[in-house]
Amino acid sequence: MLADVLDLSDAAVSSGLLVQLPLARRALARLWYDRRFGVNTADFATLTDLGLEHPERVYYSPAHWGTLRRALPARDVGEHDVFLDLGAGKGRMMLEAASGYAFKRVIGVELSPELTEVTRRNLAATRLRLRARDVEVVQSDVLDYDIPDDVSVVFLNNPFRGEIFASAVERLLASAGRAPRPITMIYFNPVEEPHLLQTGRFQHVRTVVPRWRKVEGIYGTTRVYKVT
Ligand SMILES: C[S@@+](CC[C@H](N)C(=O)[O-])C[C@H]1O[C@@H](n2cnc3c(N)ncnc32)[C@H](O)[C@@H]1O
Numbered sequence: 001m002l003a004d005v006l007d008l009s010d011a012a013v014s015s016g017l018l019v020q021l022p023l024a025r026r027a028l029a030r031l032w033y034d035r036r037f038g039v040n041t042a043d044f045a046t047l048t049d050l051g052l053e054h055p056e057r058v059y060y061s062p063a064h065w066g067t068l069r070r071a072l073p074a075r076d077v078g079e080h081d082v083f084l085d086l087g088a089g090k091g092r093m094m095l096e097a098a099s100g101y102a103f104k105r106v107i108g109v110e111l112s113p114e115l116t117e118v119t120r121r122n123l124a125a126t127r128l129r130l131r132a133r134d135v136e137v138v139q140s141d142v143l144d145y146d147i148p149d150d151v152s153v154v155f156l157n158n159p160f161r162g163e164i165f166a167s168a169v170e171r172l173l174a175s176a177g178r179a180p181r182p183i184t185m186i187y188f189n190p191v192e193e194p195h196l197l198q199t200g201r202f203q204h205v206r207t208v209v210p211r212w213r214k215v216e217g218i219y220g221t222t223r224v225y226k227v228t
Helices: 002-006 010-014 021-037 067-071 092-100 113-125 162-178 193-198
Strands: 082-086 105-110 134-139 153-157 184-188 202-208 222-227
Touching: 067 092, 067 184, 067 202, 067 222, 082 092, 092 105, 092 113, 092 134, 092 153, 105 113, 113 134, 162 193, 162 222, 184 193, 193 202
Parallel strands: 082 105, 082 153, 105 134, 153 184
Antiparallel strands: 184 222, 202 222
């Protein structure tokens, strides 16, 4: 029965995969949160399946539930703050931001029309109580999206790399230049951190490493920066 829930093959079961309890526990936890919150965010989606393959774009895999809570204390967010998830996927971090904080507005930007639609359904169906009144997912390539000048917390879960990442950072800094304000960036799986630091405009504030990790690495880690 556990194998059914986890969608494991007979080969996986007989080769002893099921006895790897930490793995099974994490897989179960992922499904359990979705069930509990009445949403569908757990299943990965490749960009080939979505017809959006590009070497610098990253496929859909959600950040862990609790990523935002561990990186951003609720006391740091006030009623004028605006949250933006660049590459919002199925909206898991939008749900965390809208339910766990006093954000005035929560925005997600997602390239895939299918994933945008899943996010809309998740926002409409969730059993989580959304505190933010204004919650919106925009279907757009980040390259075509102008970052609103009141955004104060930007979340990225390694959504794109290379030139696309550089261009998104440029857009964020342009917004900070038009409307100077405190801006926090939360970067999960911070693959492009060297580029970020090279700009000289991002000051590292803290690093959050998951409890199950023995050694700090890029994947599973969250880094928080202030835009200077
Ligand atoms: C690793 S997933 C992160 C999903 C979500 N932020 C989360 O943590 O649950 C990356 C997402 O970025 C989206 N993405 C990739 N390239 C993009 C682009 N150029 N513009 C907007 N979204 C993009 C993908 O479709 C995918 O849903």
